[in-house]
Every structure is written in structure tokens, then in C-alpha cells.
Amino acid sequence: MAQTTTEKIFSEFREHSVAEFFKKNQQMLGFSGKTRSLTTIIHEYVTNSLDACEEAGILPEVTINIREIDKERYIVSVGDNGPGIPEKHIGKALGQMLAGTKFHRYAQQRGQQGIGASGCTMYSQITTGKPVKVISRYDTKKISCEITIDLKSNSPQIRNLVKEEGDFGHGLAIEAEVAEVKYDKSSFGVYEYVRRTALANPHLQISLHDPEGQDHSFPRSSDIIPAKPVVVQPHPLGISTNDMIDFAHREREFKRVSSFLQERFVRVSAAKVDELKQLVPDVDFNKAPSELQWVEAEKIVKAIHNPNVKWIAPATDSVKPIGKAQIEKSLTNILAPQFIAVAERSPKIYKGGIPFMVEAALAYGGGAGKKAGDLSSSEVIRYANRAPLLFDNSGCAISEAVKAIDWKRYKLKNFEEEPLSVLVNISSVYVPYTSAGKQAISNDEEILQEIKNAIMEAARDLQSYLSGIRRDADRKERRKAVLRYVPQLSRDLTELAGKGSPKELEKTLLHLIETKYSSEIESEEGEAEAKNGKNGNGKEEKEEDEVEE
């Protein structure tokens, strides 16, 4: 029987693995451009090391070694003192996409997708045909092997597995041979990535041996291990009906919708459940969560958002910011600016009931900003959960927030040309990246606004500082102008009066001017303090109202 057109078209119908998908769409994982591809590899391994150390309560030490073995072909190795990966999981952790410990957990970690390291394995494989080599030391074991991915089935292939028993300490070392990459000391390169990582992670000891043979070492400046990431329960505000259904249908422990709500979400008390019940009397809160229907869940979610139902904000301790003191320390150490302002906002809730927190810092003058000879320009240093975001800056909520701010209002005449570093870090259990390459934060209204508020908060401090500088400069200028006329004036006046000594009059006039200008300084400073200092809170609120309209 002859095929019809429709049959013919659909004879081509196929199914594909996620590994094939990402092989075809490498750019989505950050593998586009030679410099970026190399930086992506470093990023994936370093973030995994930091996450693993944090989880195991270890002060991280990471060493990176990059050797050029041929034109645009490098051997990259990254070693850490983390907990290692057990034999049972090592294949999937490095050779299967969408497999890992992080995807399904509500905990603040740098990695999220379970793709990164396997993406590096894929990249090594498709550019050089080589497996990645791994040595994992954990418990009383040391295992080493070579890993590739079977792209058709998205499954790991392990070769040359060697196991040893003994006390080898702990840690993971990965070596990948990659081509179509380039080591470049630009602001999009590995060096800048490592420097920025050090800046946001004062507890990290990191060193880079670059392809030119140079060693760059960033010793830790703090011995405080960041707290272990906390697995948090979602907050009811922002939970979608779909999330509610998902959680409910997965519920095995609690037998009733009422107890399920109380136990699986934060800030839901028995009294709150009663409030919800009264708002949706036709939903049976005694039924099994697994029996909850979409329309019922939809009603509960609507009731949660009823303006009469007041909720306590989620706990602060689940988000782990860098911290004001640590940011100031890092900025001072690395940029040595003339002025630093840090704004540490309180956590907010992002849709899905997940708290997030924005920290913004402005460093001005000194080593802040980018330098090209005598010229300074501003730079924006973006982080998500302390991991630097070097690429895709134009689509990122942080860049958009910086752009949306009217910097002139904060005494910055031309933002682009100021010696200014703007640092923003977003801490959250779930960071909404725009792509799997994890280089830009999705431009969501809630997040964008919060970033703007944080930057503006820091900018107000900068404004006060700059106002002071400008006032001083203006006053000096005026004083200089007046002083210029004093000798001539003294001569003219004595001549006109026909008596007195010009020199003496000059002295008197100078004294008068000095007294006059210093009293002016005092009175102006008094005014400025009344405006900017004590009254700061009132001003802040006004400004935020304005931007929220």
C-alpha cells in the first residue's frame, strides 16, 4: 500500500535523549565561543566543589590547572578537598544529564540542574573524543576511572576503573581534555572568573595555574565555613495550583489535606488552616491529599492569596547571603576603593514560596571600576549564590536593574564613566536562570524590583558621600575665586581711600574670608546631616513607593 503524505511525513518521527538535545544545543549550556566554553568548564567544576564542601562542612581548597597541549586544545584539571563521589554514583554524576543530588531539593546551592559536570564530559568527548578522568577519595576508598556519555541513551560509560582501600583522605580531581577553547585573561575569561569567585567566597582558598605558567593564588581571608544549605519547605504565598497538586499527590505520610498543609509548608498553623477552611467551605480538608482535585487546589491557593489572610514571611535563615562584613572585607582587599556602601536587604518571597535575598554593594574610587590608562569606567559584578555570572549580561535582571536606575539622582554624572564597581548577589534556593548556561537571571518583575531597591539603598549612601565631596570641591573653588581678587582689591581700596597699607588690608580680608567660609562649611554640613542622616528611613520609603508604582 502506498504511503499517504501524512504517513510519509510522520515516518520520520523519532524520540531523542536529553544528551542529544544538549549536544545539538551546546550554547544553552554555555558552550558558545572559545573563551566562554573554557570558563564554563571551570565554572561547573568549581561550583560543584564549593557546593560539595559546603554540604560536608569542609573549608574548601580548590586548585585549577590549565595546560595548552595544542592550538586551542587544553587539558583542564580541577581538584578539591570535598567529600568525593562514591563509586555507585560517579558514573551518573559525571556522565548522565539530569541526574544529581540537587535538582529536586529546595536548598540553596550553586548548582541546580544536574547537567553541568556531565555537560563538560560531553564537551570533552565531542571536541577531542576523550573521556574525562576522575579520581575520587572518600571514606576509606580511592577510585579512579574514565567516563564518557552514551549520548543516544544519556547514560554513563565507565572505563579503566581502579579501586583502592586505605586512608586517602577525601576529595575529587577531574581532568578533561577539551578543544575549541581558548584561555583569555579578559573580563570574560577563567582568570576573572576565579578572581570574582574569590571575591564572593572569602572562606575559599583557590589557585590557578594558567597556560602561560603563571600561578595566581587567592588565599582565604576568613575561616568561617558557610552554614550547610538548609532544605526548606515552601511558603504558601506564591505556590501555584500545580505545585499544590504536585506536593499533594506525592504525599505519603499525612492522611488529610489539613495536616498536609500544616506539615509541608512553612508558616501554616492549625489556626491558618481554619481560616482557609472558612474561605472555601466546599473543600473537604479531611480528604486524602492524593485525592485533591485541581479545582479544589485552585480554591485553596486563591484563599491563600485572599488579602484578609495574613502570612508571616518565610524564615530568614534559609537564605545564605555573603554578608555585609564579608563583602566589605573582600571589596577592601581586592579593590581598595575610596568608598564602600553595602545594602543587605531582608529576604523576599519569589513565586513558588521560595525566599530570596539581594545584596548590593557599590565601591567608588581607588581601584573600583575598570581602568584603561587614566580612564575609569563602571563595571557590574553579578553573582547568583556567590557564583559569578560573566556572560549574557544584557539579558540579566541585575544588568537591567542597573540600567533602570537614574544614576544622576545619586550624583553620578555619567554612570558609564565613573570609577564604580556595582556588586550584586542574589541568594536563593532556586535562582531562575534564563538558560541552562546559568549566566543570567530571568527578568522577573519581583526580582528586578528587589535588585533595584537594593542598589538604590546603597546608592543613597554613595550620594551622601559624593555630595560631601562636591560641596567641598565647590567651596574650595569659590574660595579660590574670591582669593584671586584679594591682592588687587586691597591695592585698589587703599588707593581709593588714600590711606592704609594694601598688605594689611589684604591680611584682614583673608582672615574675613577664612572665617566666612569655614562657618559656611559648618552650617551646610549641619543641613546635610538633617536631610540625609537621621531622616534616612523616611526618605527610603518614599523612594521605594515611587519605583513600585
Place this chain on the structure above:
Amino acid sequence: MAQTTTEKIFSEFREHSVAEFFKKNQQMLGFSGKTRSLTTIIHEYVTNSLDACEEAGILPEVTINIREIDKERYIVSVGDNGPGIPEKHIGKALGQMLAGTKFHRYAQQRGQQGIGASGCTMYSQITTGKPVKVISRYDTKKISCEITIDLKSNSPQIRNLVKEEGDFGHGLAIEAEVAEVKYDKSSFGVYEYVRRTALANPHLQISLHDPEGQDHSFPRSSDIIPAKPVVVQPHPLGISTNDMIDFAHREREFKRVSSFLQERFVRVSAAKVDELKQLVPDVDFNKAPSELQWVEAEKIVKAIHNPNVKWIAPATDSVKPIGKAQIEKSLTNILAPQFIAVAERSPKIYKGGIPFMVEAALAYGGGAGKKAGDLSSSEVIRYANRAPLLFDNSGCAISEAVKAIDWKRYKLKNFEEEPLSVLVNISSVYVPYTSAGKQAISNDEEILQEIKNAIMEAARDLQSYLSGIRRDADRKERRKAVLRYVPQLSRDLTELAGKGSPKELEKTLLHLIETKYSSEIESEEGEAEAKNGKNGNGKEEKEEDEVEE
């Protein structure tokens, strides 16, 4: 036995489906923001309709109907006269990610990933809990059903399947109920999407019934069905070692590397294979392709790139551009500008041996550009394979190319404020999007440069046009200035000479000026022609060299 830290950490190890991944990363599919989410849905369904019609050789008719049933909750239906989807494939086509007819084929189609329509099913499901409803008419059948995705396993669930036999014609109708979306007539909304689709597809008849009850109809202006997409073989230039290994190890038909190379790639003759053999004498070209080793493939690929091996460019007929005449027609119909310049470049090769082609058009004056009252501003209308790209413009190679051009050189004083529409369409079997949302083209050097060249080519025509306008304006200005002095000069001269009539002298002077200025016009125009006209090619080459450095 107590768990060690490492065991404890890895007890959380899980595997996930690609559907779970995209549920968590909806923004990667274009589901971020209410207006954008709705536009994404229309985009996915309309591109599928256009692809299917083109493949089946049908002149497409698409009707879109959007109804608001609650606040930010809509029923969207899209119907076409395409070939329909057979029962066997309908579940996977609309309810399984990474399944479809397009992913693995080297053919120019709008869709590529086998994700789009299933992504819409997922979005409907997670925002309203509703399945999508489908009616497919094909051959002698009509089937209707409801489809959802089991996100855990990324597999389709079909309900209420009804089959009928008879002559129902052909076509597909999909209805999805979605929430958290918004219909907005902005330049990022559905209306603009439909208008731009009509602009680039003159053979398409498309109508939109919007939520306000308005009908927008874009009748077709051409009865020419675009040629069926051709499945092309890759060109050896740009093929990576990994591609070579992939193709070779998949080879079942040809028994030797030499015949495999000749048959599976374009432009590889027996003579070319001999050239390659001489360059890599240690590779056995008689061995089975499936036996080809990485190092051998690497050597062959290097030989392919040897500058002494000359290759014929890939055939032009595999890329299907819109076409110069069609672009001019569309721009005239929809924008009615004062001037149109279209540059249709010859196809180039992108890495992977895939030809691509850039078309650029500039429409100036009249209805071109964006209008706000009396003010005009420029707009960039981006397409990939005739599908409009409305979002993510800042990260897109087209936007970057437009930005990188020194518009002043082309007589545009302030690019932003000109009444100018820049249209760019990239046609290729494989368009490297930056994300699965398919809204921006990856900023690859090869592609970026080619887009720049295309725009500059069109800009040179615009420059000539604007130079003409400016020259005319300048001349008129000068003439006016001189004329202003003629009466006074005539009076003064006759008075000074003490004889003659001022009126008569004025007449003589005016005659002189008219003759002088018209001869100047002629000679300037002659010069301009010699510079811009016949000598155009030489100029173009110089300019391209300059930008390639």
C-alpha cells in the same frame, strides 16, 4: 552501619526527566512573563502549522482565536489546513518532549527541537490543570482527543479518544486553556507576532480573533507555495571530528571510508578523496566507516581544512530565503516606505557544514520605523526561517550586528531616531538559537559577520538615496541664500555704476544663478554615479575586508 557524610549526601541522588527539567525551567521555553507566554504558545502552534503545510505542499491557512475566560486566563485555539497528525503519533507529538519529525533532519524548518507543542501542553497543564484538546483530520480519518504529559516519565497521556472514518479533508486544530498569560497589543504581543509572520510569509493566509472581539485578517499576497524543505547532506568544511565519527559509526550502507565520504557529504568527488588520501597516507580509506578511530577522523578533518584543498561551496537550493521580490512586496504593502533596499547574500557555510543565508532589508520613511505622535524611531524586525523573533533582542546576533554598524557612515545621523525598519531573516537548516525559547540567535562570529555584511550592503543603497536627498536639500539651501541677495545687489550695483536698470540686472543675475546651479547639479550627479554606481563591487569588497580584521 552509620552512613558516612559522603553516603549521606549521595543518598539524595536522583534522576529526572526532561519534562521535569523544563517544568522547572519554563523560562527556557519562552514561558516567562504573561505577554510573552501567550505569544510563545501562538508561536509554537503557528510555526508547526507552517512547517507541516510546507512539507505537504499546501498553501497554508491559519486561524487563531483567543478568548479571555477569567482574569489572565484564556482559551487559545489554532486551526490549520495542514496534513494533520496520525493517531499513532499524536500523543508523542503533543505530549512528549524531544519527540518529533524535525530534530534529527538536516532540513530547513521553523521548528527544530520537538519541544514546542509539548511545552504548550505542559504549560496548559501546570497553569490550569487542563489537557489540550486536539482534532486531527488526515487521509480518511478524523480523530479527537485530550492530551497531557506525565511529567515524571515525559510520556503522553491520551483521554477521550474518538475516531471517525470518512472524508473530513485535512488539518489540525488545537485548543489549550492557559492561565498566567495576558493578551497585549504591544510590539511583544500576539498581534505583532501575527503581523510579522504575515510580513515574512506572503503565501500565508492568517487571521486572528482577539479577546476584545476584533478580527485581524492578513490575506495572502502570493500563491506561490515555498518549495518543500530539502534534507541536505552536510558540507565537509566545518564538519567536526565528532560529527565525522557520528556519521561514520552510524553508516550501514557504504562499506569503505572512501565511498562513505563521497556519498554522505556534498561536494566530495573521487578526486577529492584522492587528494585527502595523499594528505593522510597513514589512514586506510578502505576500512569500514564503523571502524574509523577518533585520531583517524581527526586527521581527515584536518586534511579537509588544509588550505591547498579547494572546495566548491554548498548548493544554494537547500536554503530557502524569503526572496528579494517578496520582501519588497511585503514591505511596500505593510509599511509603504519612501525607500527600500534589500540585500540578498549568497549562502555561507556555518560550522557543521550547514549552509545559511542572510537577507537584510532597510525600509526608510513613510510608514517605516516606529511612530509615537510625530516622532519616528528605528525598529529591528528579526526573523529566523521566516519566524519572527520578538524577545531576547539584546542577546541576539541580529541586534548585535545592527548595534555594531557605524550608521553615521551611511548618512544616518542618529540611528535610534530615524524612520527606519531594519529587517533581517536568517535561513538555515540549523539555526543556532541561544535557548529553547528560540527567540535569539547565538552570537557566533561567522553569523554575526555575515549579518553585518548584509545590512551594510543594504545600507550602501540607503546611503546613496539619502546622499541624493541631502545634496538636493543643500543645493536648494545655497540657491535660496544666493537668491536672497539678488534684489539688493542689483540695486547697489546699478547705483554704483550710475547706469542700467536694477530690474534688468536682477533678471540677468537670476538667469546666471539658475544656469550655474543646474550645471553644478549635473556635474555632482555624474561624480556620484561614478563613485557609487558602476564601481559598487570594488567598494563592497574593501568594506568587508575592513570589518573582517
